[in-house]
Amino acid sequence: MIDRIPILRIRDLLLVSIQADLHDILVEQLQSDILKELERKSARGLVLDISAMQVLDTYTARAFVHTAQMARLMGTRTIVSGMTPAIALTLTEMGFTASGFETALDLESALEALSAPEMDL
Amino acid sequence: MLASKSEGDLAQRLLAALEASVTVPARLRQEILSVSASNREQVENMAASIVRHISLFAGSANVLSILMKLDVATGGAFVLVPRDEKLRIDNEASLVVARRTAITLASKLGFGPVERTKVATAVSELARNIVMYAGSGEIRLVVSLTPRISLTVEARDSGPGIANIDQILGGGFRSNTGLGMGLRGVKSIASDFALQSAPGQGTRVRALFLSPVQR
Numbered sequence: 001m002i003d004r005i006p007i008l009r010i011r012d013l014l015l016v017s018i019q020a021d022l023h024d025i026l027v028e029q030l031q032s033d034i035l036k037e038l039e040r041k042s043a044r045g046l047v048l049d050i051s052a053m054q055v056l057d058t059y060t061a062r063a064f065v066h067t068a069q070m071a072r073l074m075g076t077r078t079i080v081s082g083m084t085p086a087i088a089l090t091l092t093e094m095g096f097t098a099s100g101f102e103t104a105l106d107l108e109s110a111l112e113a114l115s116a117p118e119m120d121l
Numbered sequence: 122m123l124a125s126k127s128e129g130d131l132a133q134r135l136l137a138a139l140e141a142s143v144t145v146p147a148r149l150r151q152e153i154l155s156v157s158a159s160n161r162e163q164v165e166n167m168a169a170s171i172v173r174h175i176s177l178f179a180g181s182a183n184v185l186s187i188l189m190k191l192d193v194a195t196g197g198a199f200v201l202v203p204r205d206e207k208l209r210i211d212n213e214a215s216l217v218v219a220r221r222t223a224i225t226l227a228s229k230l231g232f233g234p235v236e237r238t239k240v241a242t243a244v245s246e247l248a249r250n251i252v253m254y255a256g257s258g259e260i261r262l263v264v265s266l267t268p269r270i271s272l273t274v275e276a277r278d279s280g281p282g283i284a285n286i287d288q289i290l291g292g293g294f295r296s297n298t299g300l301g302m303g304l305r306g307v308k309s310i311a312s313d314f315a316l317q318s319a320p321g322q323g324t325r326v327r328a329l330f331l332s333p334v335q336r
Contacts, residue, residue, distance in 0.1 A: 021217045021220065021221065023213040023214065023216060023217045024213055024216075024249070025213055054224060054237070054238060054241065055220050055224070055238055055241040055242050055245055056242070057242050057245040057246050057249070057303070058246065058302050058303050058306055059245075059246075059249055059303070062302075084234070084238070085234075085235070086234040086235040086237070086238035086239075087238055089235055089238075090235070090238050090239050090242050090310060093239075093306075093309055093310050094242070094302075094305070094306030094307075094309055094310055095292075095302070095305060095306060095309060096302070096306065
């Protein structure tokens with residue numbers, strides 16, 4: 001099992017592509033790594049690409065919300081991209097509302113959104 | 122990507138065995154012939170397509186016997202016959218394994234992507250509750266093929282138990298850790314749900330998921 005998810009910096013954007021089976025320690029590690037990276041050097045946007053994830057339970061979804069909130073406090077806008085229809089449907093039926101983070105259909109749309117003026121959340 | 126020669130041979134044997142039992146439509150034939158045995162997702166999707174086809178064409182009562190023939194014909198290369206699973210849950214890693222096992226088993230029952238995700242999400246929520254509140258426990262995945270194909274997730278632990286079940290399931294309770302949301306969520310995505318718990322008595326949860334295929 002891998003113990004870290006890489007965070008890529010492209011100019012003023014941070015890009016995280018989650019390819020692994022996410023376990024909770026990995027989620028916490030990622031959260032703290034993102035914050036450390038933002039502390040080191042500010043970023044305009046953060047994209048969490050979850051297109052390779054087959055399962056996203058409420059715990060991990062909440063962790064993403066917290067990450068987005070913390071990043072927001074550090075001046076960074078977070079977009080979760082690539083959520084599969086199966087995950088979107090399951091989370092919705094479970095009563096989880098994705099109001100805590102912005103979403104985009106895919107990575108490309110997320111990057112486009114980050115280069116456009118911000119919407120009101 | 123082209124499948125290797127031996128993989129192509131496996132696929133041919135699988136297809137021949139399937140055709141001996143049911144008529145195989147061109148699309149399924151194509152899917153079987155293009156699958157790579159080492160690609161987990163491809164194999165899972167193929168398994169799901171085969172089961173869906175058999176249960177629609179020959180009825181769910183015939184699924185098991187046909188799958189057994191397919192496994193024999195391919196020397197067990199794909200392990201298509203679904204079996205009950207018993208998983209010990211006591212840490213992070215076991216949670217990941219449980220999710221993975223649930224997805225694979227659900228695909229062997231013909232569950233599509235949405236149903237697979239639902240089952241795995243339920244397993245994930247219940248397994249996490251075990252790790253967080255009881256430390257250790259067990260999750261069983263129980264297969265049923267008749268009268269309708271279904272997968273039951275049974276979680277069991279000897280942890281502290283839950284005192285305010287009605288409050289938690291009714292939505293009036295919010296823990297800092299999210300126990301309520303997880304259980305309520307599992308209840309709402311399952312076709313049937315039962316929770317048995319009392320302080321000091323441990324917790325047992327049962328969540329039933331029906332295959333979308335019906336005949």
